[in-house]
Amino acid sequence: MLRQENRLARGNLISWMDKREYQICTNCVMDTSDSKITFDGNGVCDHCNGYYRDILPKWHTDERGKLALESIIEKIKREGKGKDFDCIMGVSGGIDSSYLAYVVKEQFGLRPLVFHVDAGWNSQIAVNNIEKLVDGLNLDLFTDVINWEEMKDLQLAFFKSGVPHIDVPQDHSFFASMYKFAAKYKVNYILTGANYSTECVRNPMEWMYYQSDATQLKDIHRQFGQRPLKTYSLTNILWHKIYLPYIKGIKVIKPLDYVPYHKEEAMQLLVDRFGWQRYPQKHFESRFTKFYEAYWLPKRFGYDTRKVQYSSLILTGQMTREEALGKLSKPAYDPEEIAHEFEYIATKLGISVEELQGYMDAPKKTYKDYKSQESIYLAGAKMMRLLGLERGGKR
Amino acid sequence: MLRPRIIPCLLVHNGGLVKTQKFTNPKYVGDPINAVKIFNEKEVDELIVVDIDATVLGKEPNYTLIKHLATECRMPLCYGGGVRSVEQIDKIISLGVEKVALSAAVVETPELITLAAEVVGGQSVVAVLDVKKRRLGGRYEVMTHNATKKTGLNPVDLAKKAEDLGAGEVVINSIDQDGAMNGYDFDLIQKVRESISLPLTVLGGAGSLQDIESLISRFGIVGAAAGSLFVFKGVYRAVLINYPNRSEKDALIKGNL
Amino acid sequence: MITLVNYGLGNIQAFANIYKRLNIPSEIATTPEMLKRAEKIILPGVGAFDWAMKRLNESGLRESLEERVLVDKVPVIGICVGMQMMANRSEEGKLDGLGWIEGDVKRFDESSFTQKTHLPHMGWNDVEPKEGEGLFRNLQVDARFYFLHSYYFATRHPQHVLSTTDYNGRYASSVRRDNIFGVQFHPEKSHQWGIQLLKNFAEM
Numbered sequence: 001m002l003r004q005e006n007r008l009a010r011g012n013l014i015s016w017m018d019k020r021e022y023q024i025c026t027n028c029v030m031d032t033s034d035s036k037i038t039f040d041g042n043g044v045c046d047h048c049n050g051y052y053r054d055i056l057p058k059w060h061t062d063e064r065g066k067l068a069l070e071s072i073i074e075k076i077k078r079e080g081k082g083k084d085f086d087c088i089m090g091v092s093g094g095i096d097s098s099y100l101a102y103v104v105k106e107q108f109g110l111r112p113l114v115f116h117v118d119a120g121w122n123s124q125i126a127v128n129n130i131e132k133l134v135d136g137l138n139l140d141l142f143t144d145v146i147n148w149e150e151m152k153d154l155q156l157a158f159f160k161s162g163v164p165h166i167d168v169p170q171d172h173s174f175f176a177s178m179y180k181f182a183a184k185y186k187v188n189y190i191l192t193g194a195n196y197s198t199e200c201v202r203n204p205m206e207w208m209y210y211q212s213d214a215t216q217l218k219d220i221h222r223q224f225g226q227r228p229l230k231t232y233s234l235t236n237i238l239w240h241k242i243y244l245p246y247i248k249g250i251k252v253i254k255p256l257d258y259v260p261y262h263k264e265e266a267m268q269l270l271v272d273r274f275g276w277q278r279y280p281q282k283h284f285e286s287r288f289t290k291f292y293e294a295y296w297l298p299k300r301f302g303y304d305t306r307k308v309q310y311s312s313l314i315l316t317g318q319m320t321r322e323e324a325l326g327k328l329s330k331p332a333y334d335p336e337e338i339a340h341e342f343e344y345i346a347t348k349l350g351i352s353v354e355e356l357q358g359y360m361d362a363p364k365k366t367y368k369d370y371k372s373q374e375s376i377y378l379a380g381a382k383m384m385r386l387l388g389l390e391r392g393g394k395r
Numbered sequence: 396m397l398r399p400r401i402i403p404c405l406l407v408h409n410g411g412l413v414k415t416q417k418f419t420n421p422k423y424v425g426d427p428i429n430a431v432k433i434f435n436e437k438e439v440d441e442l443i444v445v446d447i448d449a450t451v452l453g454k455e456p457n458y459t460l461i462k463h464l465a466t467e468c469r470m471p472l473c474y475g476g477g478v479r480s481v482e483q484i485d486k487i488i489s490l491g492v493e494k495v496a497l498s499a500a501v502v503e504t505p506e507l508i509t510l511a512a513e514v515v516g517g518q519s520v521v522a523v524l525d526v527k528k529r530r531l532g533g534r535y536e537v538m539t540h541n542a543t544k545k546t547g548l549n550p551v552d553l554a555k556k557a558e559d560l561g562a563g564e565v566v567i568n569s570i571d572q573d574g575a576m577n578g579y580d581f582d583l584i585q586k587v588r589e590s591i592s593l594p595l596t597v598l599g600g601a602g603s604l605q606d607i608e609s610l611i612s613r614f615g616i617v618g619a620a621a622g623s624l625f626v627f628k629g630v631y632r633a634v635l636i637n638y639p640n641r642s643e644k645d646a647l648i649k650g651n652l
Numbered sequence: 653m654i655t656l657v658n659y660g661l662g663n664i665q666a667f668a669n670i671y672k673r674l675n676i677p678s679e680i681a682t683t684p685e686m687l688k689r690a691e692k693i694i695l696p697g698v699g700a701f702d703w704a705m706k707r708l709n710e711s712g713l714r715e716s717l718e719e720r721v722l723v724d725k726v727p728v729i730g731i732c733v734g735m736q737m738m739a740n741r742s743e744e745g746k747l748d749g750l751g752w753i754e755g756d757v758k759r760f761d762e763s764s765f766t767q768k769t770h771l772p773h774m775g776w777n778d779v780e781p782k783e784g785e786g787l788f789r790n791l792q793v794d795a796r797f798y799f800l801h802s803y804y805f806a807t808r809h810p811q812h813v814l815s816t817t818d819y820n821g822r823y824a825s826s827v828r829r830d831n832i833f834g835v836q837f838h839p840e841k842s843h844q845w846g847i848q849l850l851k852n853f854a855e856m
Contacts, residue, residue, distance in 0.1 A: 118634055120426040124436035131637050134628060143633035148411055148426035287429075336675060347463055348428050397777045397819055398796075438843045440776055441798075466669055469843050471798055488698075491665045493800065493841060516699030516733075518772040518800045563772050563800075592762070592770040616769045 028311035029324045033302050034204040036395065047201045051315050054385075059196055061260045069258035073108045076189045076253075085113035085140060087189035087253075090178050091133070092116070093126030093285045096193030096256065098133055098276060099266040104191060104255055105137045112191060117177045118145045119170045119286070120152075120348075125277045126285035129270075136274035144177040147231045152349055154217075154232065155288070157224035159356075162365035164207055164301050167292045171211035176233035179240045182250050195256035197318070198263050201311040202394045207303040209367035210377055210394070212237050219371040237373060241380065263318055281334075291345050294333040300360050304332055398648055399611045402620040403434055403638060404443040404598055407476070410460070413447075414623055416574030418525070418542040421447075424626055424634050427460065431467045434625075437638040441471045443496070443566075443598075443620060445523075449477025450499050451540050456483060458490060465491030475523055479504070484511045488519060496521040496566065499539040501553060502546050505560055512561035520564075521596075522557035526550045526583060527570040535583055542570045550583070551590045558591045565591060566620065569599030576602030576623050579610050588614055596620050604639055604647060612651040654678040654854055655690035659711035661704055662696025662731060666840035670847055676854045684716035692854065693717070693726060696840075697733030701757065701803070702745030704733045709747075721752065725831045729787075729853055735827065735834025736805055744803050753829045754808035765820050771802040773819050779826070779837065781815040787826070787833060788815065789852045795845050797837035799825075804836065 024031035025045035031037070038046045060068070080086020089104065089112040091097040104110040116130055134141050151169055158166040182190050209216065214236040221229060244250040270276035283289040297303040310324035333341075346356040367374070381394075405427065406413050412430055413421035424430070427444070434442055444464060449456055456477050465472055474487055475496025484495045495515070500507045501522045511520045524537050537548045554565045567587050569580045579600045588595055596618025601607055607619045628635040639647065654671055656664050658680045671678035681687050695717075697704050708714055720726045730738050739749040742757035749757070762770045779795045781788035788795065804823045807813055814833065817825035826835040833853070839846030 116633070116635070118425055120429050122429065122433065122636075124433045127433055127636050128437075130635060131628065134635075140631060141629045141633040141635060142631050143628075143635060145423055145425045145634050147423065340673060344432075347466075348426070397773065397775050397799075400775045466665070469666075469670070469841060469846065471800070471838070471841050491663050493663070493698075493838075513700070513703070516703075518774070518802065519698065564774065588768055592768065594769050594772065594774040615767050616775070618775075 025311075027321070028201065028314045029307050029321060029328060030201065030311050031307065033304065033307070035206060036204060047311060048315060051200050055196055055200055059257065061258060065258035069108070069255055072253060072255075073104075073110060076110060079188055080111065084111075085187075086111045087191055088113045088115045088142075088178060088182060088187050089191040090115050090117075090174065090193070091130060092174070092193075093122070093129040094193070094279070094283070095263060095267055095270075096195060096198065098129055098193075098270055099261065100191060100193040100256055101133050101137055101139065102270065102273075103259060105139060107259075108255075110191075112139065113187075114139045114141045115178055115181065116141065116143045117174045118143050119173055119288075120146065120148045121170065121286040121288040123279075123284050123287055123290075125279055129276050129285075132274045132276055133270075142181070144181070144233075146173050146177075146233075150227065150229055150232045153225050153227045154221055154229065156349060156351070157221050157226075159359040160224040161220045161370065162359075162362050163209070163220070163367060163369070164297060164303060164364075165209045165211070165367065166296065167289055168209075168211045168217055170286060170288060172214070172217055172235070173233055175212060175240070176235035179235050179244060179250070180233050183244065183248060188250055190250065190252045192252060192254055193256055194254045195261055196312075197256065197261040197316050198309065198312050200315055201308050203305060203308050204303075205394050206366065207297065207301070207305070207308075209372070210237070210374075212240070213367075213373050213377070216367060216370050216372040223370075237376060237380065263313070287341070288345065291341055295338060295342075296360070298332045301364065304328065306332055396652070397616055398440075398644075399616055399652070400440040400596070400618040401607060401639065401644060401647075402441045402443055402596065402618055403439055403625040404445065404620045404622045405430060405626075406622065407444060407446045407457075407460070408448055410457070412626075414574060414626055415447075418570050418573055422632075428463055428467065430626075430636055431464045433636045434638065435467050435469055437636075438641070439470060439638050441473065441618070442468060443473045443475070445474075445496065446476025447541055451543070453477075456487060458486065461487060461492060462490045473521055475521070479507070481507065481510045481514055484520075485514055488515045494519045494521050494564070496523045497562075498523040498525065499544075501557055502537065502539055502548060505556060508557060508560040508562050512563075516563070517561045518563035520562045521566055522554070522562045522564070523566040523568060524550050524553055524557075525568045525570055528580075528583075535586070538570060551586050554587050554591050554593075558593050562593065564594045564596060564618075566596040566598060566618070569597075572600030574623050575600055576627075578602065578606050581610075581613060584610075584614060584617075588617075594618065598622070604643065608647045608651055611648060615652055653690075654692050654694060655681045655687065656694050656696065657687070657713060657717065658682050659713055660707045662698050662734060663838075663840055664696055667694055667696065667850070670840060670850055671854070674847070674851055674854070676851070681713070684713060687713055687716035687720055690720055690726060692856075693720065693728040694853075695728060695730045695734040695737070697731055697735070697737060698800075699733060700744060701733060701736060701742040701749075702747045704737055705745065705747040705749065708737065718750070721832060727831045727853070727856060728833065730832075730834040731840070732801060732836060732838060735836055736803060738827070738832065738834050739805055742803060752832050753805075753812050753827055753834065755806050755812070755827075757803045758806050759803050760819065760823075773799050773801055775799065776842075777817050777819065777825075777837075779815045779817050781826075782813065786856055787828075787835075787849060787852050790848055791845060791852075797825075797835075797839065797842040797845055797849075799837045801836060805834065 026043035027048045091114045154169040293305045313319035346353045412424040471493035473494040474492045537546045598620035601621035601624045721728045736757045738752040739757045813824040814826040814828040816822040839849045
């Protein structure tokens with residue numbers, strides 16, 4: 001009883017903070033829709049200051065970065081000798097993982113296995129881009145197809161829970177599948193397209209709670225799911241952040257942090273070289289993620305993830321603040337298309353448009369309303385920073 | 396100029412897409428609705444969707460799924476699986492499907508072809524023959540119920556019969572070549588092609604666009620259907636929906652007709 | 653507003669879906685009253701000629717349809733058998749057609765066919781429009797549509813031919829007389845080309 005009351009009280013605390021006076025960073029475009037944001041005397045937010053303080057000084061994409069990456073790559077090649085592939089690489093069809101494939105295969109001569117997780121929402125462009133890269137770079141592909149009935153049920157459970165982070169079912173499965181594969185086939189290196197260049201500003205935890213928190217996922221599934229998770233891959237923070245790297249020696253590498261990565265130039269290169277197709281909107285690799293970021297989060301909660309993306313690009317000199325503000329003045333979704341997309345999402349989930357609208361309008365919950373391993377994450381992040389193992393990070 | 400049709404064929408099992416080999420060992424491929432949506436966006440010529448449970452389990456077709464799939468198709472859709480009566484055929488067509496495929500019914504109740512043609516038109520009635528090569532004698536035999544029931548019938552005779560009864564198209568599905576990805580069975584196709592003048596579609600064995608090119612080169616106007624080819628990629632048979640784009644398709648046809 | 657005539661035949665839903673996607677309003681007409689206020693009409697059709705004529709005659713919609721089309725000159729487009737019904741008669745059946753465009757519907761002459769496969773004419777074929785504007789705007793070059801039929805419309809007057817297609821000889825793949833259009837192919841199942849044509853019809 002008391003725990004429930006505490007949860008409600010914390011929920012109320014967050015909504016009270018919404019009533020704070022509006023303020024936007026003078027440097028990037030993050031604002032008080034991130035209720036935990038703080039500003040310094042110059043009106044510059046803690047996202048920016050955190051970047052300048054923690055990330056920028058140690059982020060090298062010049063000779064230093066190249067040398068550091070080459071040394072890692074040498075190790076990967078050495079350990080992978082005689083095997084069919086020396087590492088696995090998570091590929092969604094999006095720009096980051098696509099450019100990653102190009103860099104590690106063509107520039108550094110690795111032999112990665114392209115690892116794609118099909119959660120049932122692939123757009124035609126994503127599938128086409130993966131095909132073009134696999135053919136153009138002569139790579140091998142492995143696809144893990146998530147059981148759609150389980151994914152559907154889990155996604156509906158998240159809708160019913162009322163929380164913002166309804167893309168956890170997809171996100172969690174992407175990483176869990178890769179970790180499981182690496183552990184099963186003793187692949188020591190997992191490459192991802194995660195990068196500072198376009199992601200140095202992270203989505204606030206309040207907007208997107210940790211996708212890897214299996215405790216939260218399981219609690220929401222237990223309360224609202226209708227079928228058991230039999231084949232759905234689950235990971236948990238202790239397993240993949242401590243056990244896998246430190247006991248099993250399976251490491252996650254982010255090569256794009258060691259080389260110059262300019263998003264627009266990267267896209268053009270892929271278009272010219274491989275017939276890669278540009279996406280009309282960000283995250284359109286997955287139809288669900290597009291709905292989630294362009295409509296669900298901004299419309300229901302007022303969380304516009306474009307602010308996070310554009311702020312990252314502003315900090316890394318790929319977009320001006322004016323440009324960002326101009327783009328943000330238009331809605332994140334296309335008003336002409338949204339009704340059709342809404343209907344597709346509902347149809348595919350096996351519910352009516354009315355039911356989906358019901359979830360849009362239901363009372364808002366937060367990650368604090370369900371069980372979580374948040375304390376472990378906070379403790380772990382602190383320790384990682386103290387040990388100098390990670391910079392930046394979510395808050 | 397009329398073009399040969401290149402047709403992805405999808406199998407539905409327990410509500411999900413699967414791909415088989417020699418009609419067994421179904422491998423899970425994913426959600427049918429998203430797959431059909433992607434094929435539609437790739438502007439495929441036509442699509443065949445077969446429910447491989449319906450006949451064997453004696454179930455009704457899944458009309459809800461059929462409707463959702465038809466909604467996603469801006470190209471003709473052919474549905475097969477568990478079709479036994481004119482009422483079912485009429486209902487399926489009314490959900491927005493262009494053609495209905497009959498398989499077990501061609502053997503067990505062939506008059507259904509004529510009855511259906513009267514209601515929906517012969518062009519919408521497709522006779523699908525699953526064919527296996529007999530181990531002894533090397534002759535071909537039609538089988539039903541996911542290659543579990545022998546019929547003792549010759550595909551050529553059955554194809555001719557379907558034509559006489561008013562079907563609009565015949566699909567020859569090679570059980571031996573299913574999922575093998577090493578080429579169509581040209582002998583089988585030749586035999587049936589010579590015996591009927593209906594549009595003929597062949598399925599089973601396509602492993603590359605070259606296989607389709609050879610098929611067109613040899614048989615001209617024909618329906619080249621494939622399952623594995625458009626759903627798998629590479630040595631690990633990784634699920635990735637693919638289909639030739641317009642210029643690749645035109646290249647397959649040019650100089651081969 | 654595009655009015656889709658529902659007399660029990662043809663893939664009405666496919667047309668409705670396309671117009672919905674284009675954000676062009678459409679409605680499915682099941683009563684004479686709905687036809688009376690129609691501004692643009694689509695007459696779908698699939699299957700045998702007599703079956704289609706019978707369904708149309710028994711639907712109770714024929715009178716209002718003809719008034720709208722022949723008297724009020726509202727644009728109408730017939731699809732596949734919907735187009736064939738506009739002829740005087742068809743070799744496929746015994747019933748009279750609507751007679752809106754003079755001509756007969758005939759079976760393709762298979763004796764002249766050179767390839768193994770004969771009828772139905774099934775698949776994607778090229779369409780060469782006579783006019784650049786109107787129904788075939790942006791479809792002058794490389795237009796291809798899906799065909800599925802064994803009979804074709806032989807118009808009495810050549811000027812009623814709107815486009816031709818080659819299937820062992822050229823024949824009319826679409827026809828037109830004033831406000832009355834007919835297409836032999838299925839624009840509702842011809843991807844972007846069909847969508848463009850249906851959009852053109854709505855915007856004419």
